Amino acid sequence: MVPAFAQCARALWPPGESHLGVVASLPHSKSNPVAEVVPSAPGGDGEAVLDALIDLLRDDLVACNRTIVEHMDSPVVLIPQLAAHIVAAGGKRLRPLLTLAAARMCGYQGGLRHVRLAACIEFIHTATLLHDDVVDESTLRRGLASANAVFGNKASVLVGDFLLARAFQLMVADGSLKVLEILSQAAATIAEGEVLQLATQNDLDTTEARYLDVIRGKTAALFAAACQVGAVVTARPPAQEAALAEYGMNIGIGFQLVDDALDYAADQAKLGKTVGDDFREGKVTLPVLVAYAAGDDHERRFWQRTIGDSEQTADDLAHAMDLMARHHAIAATLDRAARSAAEAKASLSIFPDSPLKTSLLGVADYTVSRAR
Amino acid sequence: MVPAFAQCARALWPPGESHLGVVASLPHSKSNPVAEVVPSAPGGDGEAVLDALIDLLRDDLVACNRTIVEHMDSPVVLIPQLAAHIVAAGGKRLRPLLTLAAARMCGYQGGLRHVRLAACIEFIHTATLLHDDVVDESTLRRGLASANAVFGNKASVLVGDFLLARAFQLMVADGSLKVLEILSQAAATIAEGEVLQLATQNDLDTTEARYLDVIRGKTAALFAAACQVGAVVTARPPAQEAALAEYGMNIGIGFQLVDDALDYAADQAKLGKTVGDDFREGKVTLPVLVAYAAGDDHERRFWQRTIGDSEQTADDLAHAMDLMARHHAIAATLDRAARSAAEAKASLSIFPDSPLKTSLLGVADYTVSRAR
Numbered sequence: 222m223v224p225a226f227a228q229c230a231r232a233l234w235p236p237g238e239s240h241l242g243v244v245a246s247l248p249h250s251k252s253n254p255v256a257e258v259v260p261s262a263p264g265g266d267g268e269a270v271l272d273a274l275i276d277l278l279r280d281d282l283v284a285c286n287r288t289i290v291e292h293m294d295s296p297v298v299l300i301p302q303l304a305a306h307i308v309a310a311g312g313k314r315l316r317p318l319l320t321l322a323a324a325r326m327c328g329y330q331g332g333l334r335h336v337r338l339a340a341c342i343e344f345i346h347t348a349t350l351l352h353d354d355v356v357d358e359s360t361l362r363r364g365l366a367s368a369n370a371v372f373g374n375k376a377s378v379l380v381g382d383f384l385l386a387r388a389f390q391l392m393v394a395d396g397s398l399k400v401l402e403i404l405s406q407a408a409a410t411i412a413e414g415e416v417l418q419l420a421t422q423n424d425l426d427t428t429e430a431r432y433l434d435v436i437r438g439k440t441a442a443l444f445a446a447a448c449q450v451g452a453v454v455t456a457r458p459p460a461q462e463a464a465l466a467e468y469g470m471n472i473g474i475g476f477q478l479v480d481d482a483l484d485y486a487a488d489q490a491k492l493g494k495t496v497g498d499d500f501r502e503g504k505v506t507l508p509v510l511v512a513y514a515a516g517d518d519h520e521r522r523f524w525q526r527t528i529g530d531s532e533q534t535a536d537d538l539a540h541a542m543d544l545m546a547r548h549h550a551i552a553a554t555l556d557r558a559a560r561s562a563a564e565a566k567a568s569l570s571i572f573p574d575s576p577l578k579t580s581l582l583g584v585a586d587y588t589v590s591r592a593r
Numbered sequence: 594m595v596p597a598f599a600q601c602a603r604a605l606w607p608p609g610e611s612h613l614g615v616v617a618s619l620p621h622s623k624s625n626p627v628a629e630v631v632p633s634a635p636g637g638d639g640e641a642v643l644d645a646l647i648d649l650l651r652d653d654l655v656a657c658n659r660t661i662v663e664h665m666d667s668p669v670v671l672i673p674q675l676a677a678h679i680v681a682a683g684g685k686r687l688r689p690l691l692t693l694a695a696a697r698m699c700g701y702q703g704g705l706r707h708v709r710l711a712a713c714i715e716f717i718h719t720a721t722l723l724h725d726d727v728v729d730e731s732t733l734r735r736g737l738a739s740a741n742a743v744f745g746n747k748a749s750v751l752v753g754d755f756l757l758a759r760a761f762q763l764m765v766a767d768g769s770l771k772v773l774e775i776l777s778q779a780a781a782t783i784a785e786g787e788v789l790q791l792a793t794q795n796d797l798d799t800t801e802a803r804y805l806d807v808i809r810g811k812t813a814a815l816f817a818a819a820c821q822v823g824a825v826v827t828a829r830p831p832a833q834e835a836a837l838a839e840y841g842m843n844i845g846i847g848f849q850l851v852d853d854a855l856d857y858a859a860d861q862a863k864l865g866k867t868v869g870d871d872f873r874e875g876k877v878t879l880p881v882l883v884a885y886a887a888g889d890d891h892e893r894r895f896w897q898r899t900i901g902d903s904e905q906t907a908d909d910l911a912h913a914m915d916l917m918a919r920h921h922a923i924a925a926t927l928d929r930a931a932r933s934a935a936e937a938k939a940s941l942s943i944f945p946d947s948p949l950k951t952s953l954l955g956v957a958d959y960t961v962s963r964a965r
Contacts (some may be wrong), residue, residue, distance in 0.1 A: 297789045352754060356747040375728040378750055379787045382724060385754070386780035389761055393773045398765060401773065405761035412755035417669045419747055 270583035270590075274318060277576055281321045281336055282314070288333075288340040292387055303372045303380045308347055315476075316447045317343045319584070323451025323465050326577040334454045337395055341404060342447045344388035349411055349443075351381035356415070357502060399453055407446035414438015423503040425513055425529050432507055433474070436481075441473025464568045468581070471565035475588040478558035481506035483591075485542055486551045497538040503531050507557065511550035512541070520544055555589065562589045642955035642962075646690060649948055653693045653708055654686070660705075660712040664759055675744045675752045679734065680719055687848075688819045689715045691956070695823025695837050698949035706826045709767055713776060714819045716760035721783055721815075723753035728787070729874060771825055779818035786810015795875040797885055797901050804879055805846070808853075813845025836940045840953070843937035847960040850930035853878035857914055858923045869910040875903050879929065883922035884913070892916055927961065934961045 275282060293304040317339035324335035353359070354367040355374045361367055369377040385408065392401050418435045421427040448469030452462040484499040485508050499506050505528065513524045523544070527537050545551055565585040572578050647654060665676040689711035696707035725731070726739040727746045733739055741749040757780065764773050790807045793799040820841030824834040856871040857880050871878055877900065885896045895916070899909050917923055937957040944950050 295785055295788075297785045297792065299788050299792050300785065349754075352750050356750055375791055376788065378724050378728055379784055379791065381754075382721075382757070383781055383784035383788065385757060386777055386784055389773070389777035390781055393770060393777050396770060398768060398770070401761070401765045405758055405765050408758035409755055409762055412751055412758055413667055413669045413672065415751045416667075416671050416748065416755065419751065420669065420671050 270580065270587045271313065271315075271318075274322060274577075274580040274584065277580060278318065278321045278325065281325070281339075282318070284333060284336045285314075285317050285321065285339045285343075288336055288391075289343055292340060292344070292391060293384065295383070299372070299376060300380055300383055303351075303368055303376055304347070304384060306371060307350060307368045308343070314343065315584075316346050316443060319444065319447045319469060319472075319581075320451050322577050322581055322584075323448045323469075324454050325451075326572060326575060326581065327452050327455035327457050327461065327465075329451070329455045334395055334397075335451065337391055338400060338450050338454065339447075341388045341391045341395075342443065342450070344384045344391070345404065345408055345411070346443060348381040348384040348388070349415070349439075351377045351384070353415070355381075356419070357498065359498065397453065400450055403446050403449055403453065407442045410438050410442040414440070414442065418504070421505050423529055423531060424505055425509075425524055427505045427510065429507065429510055432505065432510060436474055436477040437470065440477040440480075441470045444473030444476065445469035461571060464571050468565045468568040468585070471561045471568065472585050472588050475558040475561035475565065475585070478507060478554050478561065479588060479591060482508055482551045482554040482558070484508075485545055500527070500538050500541055501533065503528050507554045508545050508550040509541075511553045512545045512548045515548035515550070516544065559589050562586060642952065642959045643685065643687075643690075646694060646949075646952040646956065649952060650690065650693045650697065653697070653711075654690070656705060656708045657689050657693065657711045657715075658686075660708055660763075661715055664712060664716070664763060665756065667755070671744070671748060672752055672755055675723075675740050675748055676719070676756060678743060679722060679740045680715070686715065687956070688718050688815060691816065691819045691841060691844075691953075692823050694949050694953055694956075695820045695841075696826050697823075698944060698947060698953065699824050699827035699829050699833065699837075701823070701827045706767055706769075707823065709763055710772060710822050710826065711819075713760045713763045713767075714815065714822070716756045716763070717776065717780060717783070718815060720753040720756040720760070721787070721811075723749045723756070725787070727753075728791075729870065731870065769825065772822055775818050775821055775825065779814045782810050782814040786812070786814065790876070793877050795901055795903060796877055797881075797896055799877045799882065801879065801882055804877065804882060808846055808849040809842065812849040812852075813842045816845030816848065817841035833943060836943050840937045840940040840957070843933045843940065844957050844960050847930040847933035847937065847957070850879060850926050850933065851960060851963060854880055854923050854926040854930070856880075857917055872899070872910050872913055873905065875900050879926045880917050880922040881913075883925045884917045884920045887920035887922070888916065931961050934958060 289308055290305075293301050293308060295301060320339040320342050321335055324338075329335050351368055354369045355377050358369075359367045360370045367377075368380070372380075388404070389401075392404055414435050414437065417431070418439055421431060421435060445466045446469070449462055449466040452465045457465075481499065484496060484506070500509075509524065509528060513521060513528075516524065523537075523540065527533050527541065562585040565588075566582050569578055569581060661680060662677075665673050665680060667673060692711040692714050693707055701707050722734065723740055726734055726741045727749050730741075731739050732742045739749075740752070744752075760776070761773075764776055786807050786809065789803070790811055793803060793807060817838045818841070821834055821838040824837045829837075853871065856868060856878070872881075881896065881900060885893060885900075888896065895909075895912065899905050899913065934957040937960075938954050941950055941953060
């Protein structure tokens with residue numbers, strides 16, 4: 222049986238037999254009917270949560286995807302080609318879903334501001350993905366060849382720049398200086414987080430606090446902004462705005478912690494990226510910090526050689542995973558993620574019960590469940 | 594004698610013995626006194642024009658440079674370190690000068706909006722330079738090692754992203770949606786121009802019109818926006834705003850045409866970058882298009898091999914320059930630049946005479962004179 226999520230997703234994208242097939246027809250056909258292409262669905266129990274959320278937001282999501290396709294257009298055809306490779310490739314569209322859900326939970330009624338801002342969020346996210354893949358020299362993204370692998374690093378850098386600029390054009394069209402303030406701050410914070418990650422690479426003296434600064438910046442800041450914007454378009458009082466920002470920040474932290482655990486623990490086909498990427502790049506993530514802190518001198522020399530000095534042999538990843546199992550490093554990371562999810566849920570306590578609130582509570586659990 | 598431009602420039606930057614020396618003292622010392630570091634001065638007759646303009650705008654420029662230094666700060670120290678490497682390395686600061694000059698010519702009096710927006714313009718420019726150098730794999734910028742050569746491609750991409758986000762934060766603080774619209778549009782257009790340049794690389798069928806689209810996008814759009822913004826902060830009527838945008842667009846086109854000529858004609862030490870970079874990268878610029886169009890079959894095969902197929906030997910650059918001389922390709926390019934400069938000057942005819950107008954007319958000539 223085709224999962225409901227995938228069925229819904231089919232309804233959200235323009236027709237085409239492949240991602241590039243879709244793309245080829247995009248540049249000058251803004252009126253393309255919306256249908257058919259299947260984004261990658263998440264596996265596991267969390268899927269039902271997203272299915273439920275999509276059911277509640279179906280019309281908004283269709284409008285959001287249409288806005289994304291329209292606004293990634295450009296007379297320079299390589300731009301929609303490359304953008305569609307990554308945007309149309311699917312993904313969970315979790316961030317724009319959060320904007321739409323937050324706005325609707327807050328009672329948003331008029332117009333399409335929430336849709337336009339959800340598209341902005343996805344553009345900012347997509348721009349960072351394009352630049353991340355260049356920076357990380359990744360060849361896989363969501364189980365497909367990454368944009369830089371297909372179109373080259375140069376095009377990925379420049380199209381990322383275009384999408385970021387386009388996101389700001391969309392915000393300007395929306396006309397709210399407050400939204401612009403939140404999202405320009407988020408864009409700066411994301412870059413700061415990414416640079417901090419670069420600075421902590423190969424550095425086993427990185428503290429857990431610093432690691433959390435990295436993931437707050439590179440991942441959670443955009444989740445926070447995505448949710449906060451939902452309160453802004455509905456002119457909610459500051460406490461509700463802050464609660465939604467807090468919720469987003471915590472599910473972002475949980476999300477990235479799980480990502481960092483999966484990099485050492487996942488089924489590669491399910492993950493849609495190469496297992497062990499973080500290890501090979503010498504990224505200092507929580508699983509590494511936990512195993513390193515708990516390790517004896519011999520183990521610490523192993524981490525120093527492989528992560529600190531980037532001297533790795535073919536068997537090292539397997540040994541790293543053994544050491545993590547010995548010290549329950551993955552479990553500790555997932556526990557920390559579960560704590561973030563619980564904090565996220567607690568932030569929503571000030572909102573009255575509603576189907577959307579229930580879905581958002583479920584999304585917090587989903588950030589953890591996708592690793593189990 | 595130290596040129597006046599260099600003397601002025603000394604007064605505009607924080608103290609330090611080297612660019613990195615400056616940087617090291619920046620991150621947590623926003624109150625740094627402003628003095629000492631010498632940006633690279635332009636050579637030739639044009640220098641007097643810039644000197645005169647700087648004389649008229651000295652206080653504004655000092656304030657602008659202080660704003661730049663303050664706003665490239667971040668607790669992530671690699672960001673101000675890398676940013677200062679490129680920002681403090683000098684350059685002509687032509688774009689922010691244009692914003693300041695346009696605003697003052699239009700009678701701007703109150704506050705520091707023009708200063709803040711001039712800093713935005715420089716941040717956008719710097720972000721594109723950082724990404725350009727990654728995309729072009731350049732190792733020299735303004736006669737110094739490029740940021741990517743010193744700090745790596747990854748840091749250059751990410752700090753570029755940070756500076757672009759920071760530029761938008763500054764615009765949001767300014768609070769004008771009109772300015773945000775102009776500059777977000779410019780940022781998107783720059784990226785489009787860069788991607789189009791990538792698409793025309795190695796393509797000798799590129800038309801002159803398409804080449805002009807490239808340079809309008811990658812270079813002239815920001816010059817146009819820099820000037821237009823000066824009219825916006827003074828609430829000038831649409832005709833004056835359009836005239837300043839037109840002036841900026843045309844000096845931007847002239848500026849890039851001269852740059853493209855210099856890549857085949859300049860004294861390397863004076864140019865501050867490697868002569869022949871465009872040739873080696875297979876960029877299809879006007880000097881190439883002119884020589885290719887005028888060449889016989891034998892010559893066209895040479896261009897096809899070296900630019901079209903990127904198969905180059907050590908002697909090819911010298912031969913390319915010979916062919917350009919034979920067909921007056923550099924002269925034709927500079928003539929086209931002179932035409933743009935003349936058009937730029939004509940656009941200013943609707944403004945009453947003033948010392949600043951005289952300077953801006955001189956800047957148009959400077960875009961051409963720096964190649965003679």
